[in-house]
């Protein structure tokens with residue numbers, strides 16, 4: 589009886605571990621390589637690291653934003669392979685939203701990441717500023733109506 593209980597505990601533990609490894613790979617990469625600055629909940633820190641939560645997906649509203657998500661130094665210069673980076677970015681967008689983008693976006697693939705990753709972004713700040721203005725125009729609409 590006790591043996592049976594032990595065996596089923598062991599099996600349950602093994603199954604849980606296999607599940608975590610399958611479902612959690614990009615999240616684990618995020619924890620290892622990104623969370624130090626971006627924090628577990630994607631909130632970042634004021635003045636230093638922008639919040640990903642409820643925002644990062646907005647870059648997909650403008651064409652150059654897709655490329656930016658790959659080229660930003662935290663992504664491009666990470667030790668992740670192209671396929672791993674694609675998965676982490678897809679995970680980030682699903683995890684941090686905004687929800688309407690997470691529900692419909694076209695996921696990144698390794699080929700696309702490889703295409704954008706090189707050369708590095710030289711003036712991150714001004715590229716980011718331009719993108720934020722473009723996103724704002726896109727969300728506000730041409731006639732100044734809030735969507």
Ligand code: HEC
Pocket residue numbers: 618621622623624625626636637638639640644657658660661662663666668676677712713716
């Ligand atoms: C050393 C701190 C640091 C680490 C580690 C880091 N980032 Fe970042 N990240 C930043 C900063 C700061 C910005 C703002 C743009 C800039 O100045 O590079 C940023 C911006 C971003 C953006 C664009 C969001 C925006 O609002 O501009 C994405 C996407 C991103 N990082 C992804 C990642 C990924 C993926 C990883 C891990 C593989 C990662 N970052 C690791 C500091 C970091």
